[in-house]
Amino acid sequence: xxxxxxxxxxxxxxxxxxxxxxxxxxxxxxxxxxxxxxxxxxxxxxxxxxxxxxxxxxxxxxxxxxxxxxxxxxxxxxxxxxxxxxxxxxxxxxxxxxxxxxxxxxxxxxxxxxxxxxxxxxxxxxxxxxxxxxxxxxxxxxxxxxxxxxxxxxxxxxxxxxxxxxxxxxxxxxxxxxxxxxxxxxxxxxxxxxxxxxxxxxxxxxxxxxxxxxxxxxxxxxxxxxxxxxxxxxxxxxxxxxxxxxxxxxxxxxxxxxxxxxxxxxxxxxxxxxxxxxxxxxxxxxxxxxxxxx
Amino acid sequence: xxxxxxxxxxxxxxxxxxxxxxxxxxxxxxxxxxxxxxxxxxxxxxxxxxxxxxxxxxxxxxxxxxxxxxxxxxxxxxxxxxxxxxxxxxxxxxxxxxxxxxxxxxxxxxxxxxxxxxxxxxxxxxxxxxxxxxxxxxxxxxxxxxxxxxxxxxxxxxxxxxxxxxxxxxxxxxxxxxxxxxxxxxxxxxxxxxxxxxxxxxxxxxxxxxxxxxxxxxxxxxxxxxxxxxxxxxxxxxxxxxxxxxxxxxxxxxxxxxxxxxxxxxxxxxxxxxxxxxxxxxxxxxxxxxxxxxxxxxxxxxxxxxxxxxxxxxxxxxxxxxxxxxxxxxxxxxxxxxxxxxxxxxx
Numbered sequence: 001x002x003x004x005x006x007x008x009x010x011x012x013x014x015x016x017x018x019x020x021x022x023x024x025x026x027x028x029x030x031x032x033x034x035x036x037x038x039x040x041x042x043x044x045x046x047x048x049x050x051x052x053x054x055x056x057x058x059x060x061x062x063x064x065x066x067x068x069x070x071x072x073x074x075x076x077x078x079x080x081x082x083x084x085x086x087x088x089x090x091x092x093x094x095x096x097x098x099x100x101x102x103x104x105x106x107x108x109x110x111x112x113x114x115x116x117x118x119x120x121x122x123x124x125x126x127x128x129x130x131x132x133x134x135x136x137x138x139x140x141x142x143x144x145x146x147x148x149x150x151x152x153x154x155x156x157x158x159x160x161x162x163x164x165x166x167x168x169x170x171x172x173x174x175x176x177x178x179x180x181x182x183x184x185x186x187x188x189x190x191x192x193x194x195x196x197x198x199x200x201x202x203x204x205x206x207x208x209x210x211x212x213x214x215x216x217x218x219x220x221x222x223x224x225x226x227x228x229x230x231x232x233x234x235x236x237x238x239x240x241x242x243x244x245x246x247x248x249x250x251x252x253x254x255x256x257x258x259x260x261x262x263x264x265x266x267x268x269x270x271x272x273x274x275x276x277x278x279x280x281x282x283x284x285x286x287x288x289x290x291x292x293x294x
Numbered sequence: 295x296x297x298x299x300x301x302x303x304x305x306x307x308x309x310x311x312x313x314x315x316x317x318x319x320x321x322x323x324x325x326x327x328x329x330x331x332x333x334x335x336x337x338x339x340x341x342x343x344x345x346x347x348x349x350x351x352x353x354x355x356x357x358x359x360x361x362x363x364x365x366x367x368x369x370x371x372x373x374x375x376x377x378x379x380x381x382x383x384x385x386x387x388x389x390x391x392x393x394x395x396x397x398x399x400x401x402x403x404x405x406x407x408x409x410x411x412x413x414x415x416x417x418x419x420x421x422x423x424x425x426x427x428x429x430x431x432x433x434x435x436x437x438x439x440x441x442x443x444x445x446x447x448x449x450x451x452x453x454x455x456x457x458x459x460x461x462x463x464x465x466x467x468x469x470x471x472x473x474x475x476x477x478x479x480x481x482x483x484x485x486x487x488x489x490x491x492x493x494x495x496x497x498x499x500x501x502x503x504x505x506x507x508x509x510x511x512x513x514x515x516x517x518x519x520x521x522x523x524x525x526x527x528x529x530x531x532x533x534x535x536x537x538x539x540x541x542x543x544x545x546x547x548x549x550x551x552x553x554x555x556x557x558x559x560x561x562x563x564x565x566x567x568x569x570x571x572x573x574x575x576x577x578x579x580x581x582x583x584x585x586x587x588x589x590x591x592x593x594x595x596x597x598x599x600x601x602x603x604x605x606x607x608x609x610x611x612x613x614x615x616x617x618x619x620x621x622x623x624x625x626x627x628x629x630x631x632x633x634x635x636x637x638x639x640x641x
Contacts, residue, residue, distance in 0.1 A: 012477030031500075063500065123374040126391070127399035137571055137621040138614040141491070142578030142591060146606055149598045153419055225487040232489050236582055244492075252495030252583050264492045271488050 024067055031063045032056040065258045073262040089266050095243045096231050097270060099159045103166020104227040108220065110167065111174025118175070119182045119208070120200070129179075136172045140165065144233045162234035162243075169230040170223040177219030181212025210289065217282035224274045232267060244270075325387070328375040332398065335368045339405050346412045362409060369402045422604040430604035431611060437593070438612050445590040446616050448505040449577040453512025458569060460513070461520025462562070466550070468521075469528055482522040490515050494580040503584045511580040516569040523565035527558025560635050563628040570620045574613060 029052065036055050040047045057066040074089065081088040114132070118125045144165045151161040185207050193203045235245025244267045251260035342362060376395045379387070404424050410416065411423035418426065431438065468474045494511050501507035531554050539549045581591025590609050597605045 009476040009480055012473050012475075013480055014477075016474065016477030016481060123370070123377045123395070126377045126395040127373050128396075130396040131400060134618055137617040138610075139571065139574040139578055139617055141575045142613060143594060143606075143610050145582060146594055146598045146603075146610075150420060150603065154417075221487075225489075229489040229491060233491060233579060236579075248492055248495055249583075252498065255499070257496070257499065260492075260495055264489075264496075267492055268488045272484065275487050 021067055024064075025057070028062065028064045028066045029053055029056045032059055035059075035063065061255050062257055065261055069258055070261045070265060073258045074266065077262065078266075089244075089247070089262065092242055092244050092247050092263070093266055093270055096228070096235065096245065096267070097274075099162040099234070099243075100166055100224070100228045100231040100274070102159060103163035103230060104170050104224050106163060107167035107170025107223060107227065108174050111171035111219075111223075112178055112216075114171065114175045115178030115182060116204075118179050132172065132175055140168050141230065141233050144230065145236055148234055162231050165234045166227040166230035169226045173219040173222040173226070174216075177215045177222075178212055181215025182208045184215065185211045213285060213289065214282075217278065217285070220282075221275050221278045224278055225271050228267070228271050228274060325379060325390070328372060328379060331368070331372040331375055332394075335365065335372050338365050338368065339402075342409060343405070346409055358413075366402070366406070369398065373398050419601055419603050422607055426604045427607040427611065430602075431608040434605060434608065438608060440588050441590045441593050441609065442612055442616065444505060444586075444588045445508070445577050445581065446574070449508035449580075449589075450512055450573045452505075453509035453577065454516055454569060454573045456509070457513040457516030457573070458520045458566060461517045461565070462524050465521050465524035466528070469525065475525065479522065479525060482518050482525070485518045486522060490518075491576060491579050494576070495583045498580060498583040503586055505589075508577040508580040508585075508589075511576040512573045515572045515576040519568050519572070520562075520565045523561040524558060527561030528554045530561065531557040559632045560628075563624065563632065566624050567621060567628075570624055571617060574617050574620070578613065 033052060033056060036052055036059070037047070056062070057069070059065075062069070077087060077089045085091060114128070118129060147165060148161045151157070151164070189207060189211075190203070193207055196202075198206070231243070232245040232248070235243035236249050244263050247263035248260055251257070251263060338361075342358065342365065345358070373395050376391055376398070379391055407421075408424045411421055416423075422430075468478055491511070493514055497510040497514070498507045501510050528550070535553055535557075536549065539553050544552070578589075578591040578594070581589045582595055585592040590613055593609045594606050597603070597609070
């Protein structure tokens with residue numbers, strides 16, 4: 001038991017997280033201090049370090065809010081409000097998650113289709129593969145707001161434009177991973193399938209597709225995370241009124257730092273949750289297939 | 295006056311050549327036949343390009359679209375012809391094929407984009423045709439150059455250098471403290487899944503509207519991939535090699551410089567490649583939250599508001615080209631510095 005505890009990374013991670021929180025609190029004092037001191041001098045109030053520390057951790061619009069302020073705000077806007085309320089983070093989070101998932105669905109299926117095409121059609125392999133890699137050096141996230149505005153001008157608003165951006169970001173990891181995965185079976189196994197006189201579709205469904213499962217889920221984990229990023233950035237243009245991205249933008253317009261941070265942390269939690277769900281799905285699939293995850 | 299006759303005259307030599315190819319007067323799978331097919335296809339495409347502007351609503355010319363479909367099939371056929379060429383692993387021919395096929399694919403995409411947007415009168419706001427984008431590009435080069443300098447040279451490059459550099463140095467420091475390594479590696483992996491772009495508004499608040507805040511976003515975005523990859527990379531050298539260095543009585547720094555860093559190079563380059571895209575994205579997105587009146591992100595958001603979509607697309611072209619060139623430069627460095635690595639074989 002003790003040995004397992006020592007070998008696991010639980011203690012180091014806890015210590016590092018604790019250190020980060022400590023640095024955060026210290027940073028909150030350090031960054032907020034100039035503003036507060038300025039305020040004290042103008043109001044000619046007496047101040048010492050203890051008062052400064054307390055005020056720095058309780059400012060309304062701090063430069064860097066203290067962690068407990070963010071937690072309090074999150075607590076208020078997640079549990080404290082009705083889910084349907086426009087100020088509930090669950091409401092905004094759900095809007096972001098739904099377009100993330102739709103975009104992920106489109107992007108992942110497109111990616112898999114493209115990968116199958118690339119593996120089976122040599123011309124596609126030679127012609128499209130370099131462009132798929134090049135397509136990712138284009139900062140698509142940066143033009144996301146334009147796509148939203150342009151699609152909005154022809155009447156497409158809401159979930160679909162955001163999902164398109166997410167899909168564009170998603171398909172790349174899936175395609176690359178699946179091309180690798182579908183090509184991963186050993187030549188010996190391919191030869192075995194040939195000795196069984198199996199045709200292309202049999203080889204695909206009985207050998208190539210199962211062999212690519214781990215590759216598929218590895219790329220899924222990457223792409224669902226960036227799908228979320230795509231959805232959030234898609235919510236940045238002023239037209240969007242809901243979603244975690246619009247909370248970020250509204251917060252930055254009105255200088256509501258605490259709101260920005262709580263939206264940011266909620267987004268991180270959502271990302272962690274989605275990736276974790278994907279890991280669960282992977283375990284389930286692999287155990288259903290009779291394999292064992294190492 | 296547009297008439298189908300002009301098309302017919304243009305198409306005639308092409309039809310003859312296709313017939314010649316179909317009769318297989320010479321081996322189908324060699325370079326010369328592929329070259330002829332490609333040239334013929336390009337000629338046919340050009341004839342459509344020249345004529346497409348004469349299309350109107352009164353004169354939709356359906357025959358032209360049939361012709362375009364035939365062109366697409368020809369393009370596909372010529373691409374597969376190139377693919378089928380037996381290169382015998384001669385590097386020269388291999389290179390030609392590897393460059394030609396993707397080039398044909400890209401060119402045909404642009405061709406179809408032009409033909410379809412002009413031919414079907416797609417509203418410019420939705421998707422401007424390539425020649426309009428090129429015109430906008432030529433007209434506003436000075437503005438685009440200023441944007442490029444602001445966003446790429448100032449924000450991206452400085453942020454990239456600081457982010458990658460500090461990630462690398464801190465990874466080397468952490469490597470000496472196993473406790474920190476155990477604690478930071480899972481956190482670093484977690485952070486790389488988080489939507490870090492979201493810190494952009496905070497950075498803009500802290501560092502002001504100029505490029506410093508964009509560089510700060512880039513630093514944060516590039517730091518963690520570099521940290522995690524360098525950590526994995528310097529742990530990648532095998533025990534045997536380390537024992538060998540030990541038996542040579544080499545000290546920590548010698549082992550690091552001569553064995554572990556060279557072994558980590560593929561990982562480090564991987565991080566640099568990932569970061570090159572992330573950096574550009576971070577800088578442009580950060581500009582949406584506030585910027586002086588110059589910069590690619592500013593240009594995109596302001597010109598979308600004015601409905602000057604062609605200028606937006608010209609900016610996107612600049613962003614795409616600088617992103618691709620940046621990536622290509624790093625890939626070139628990687629190829630020359632890690633030529634010994636197994637992943638670089640079979641090329």
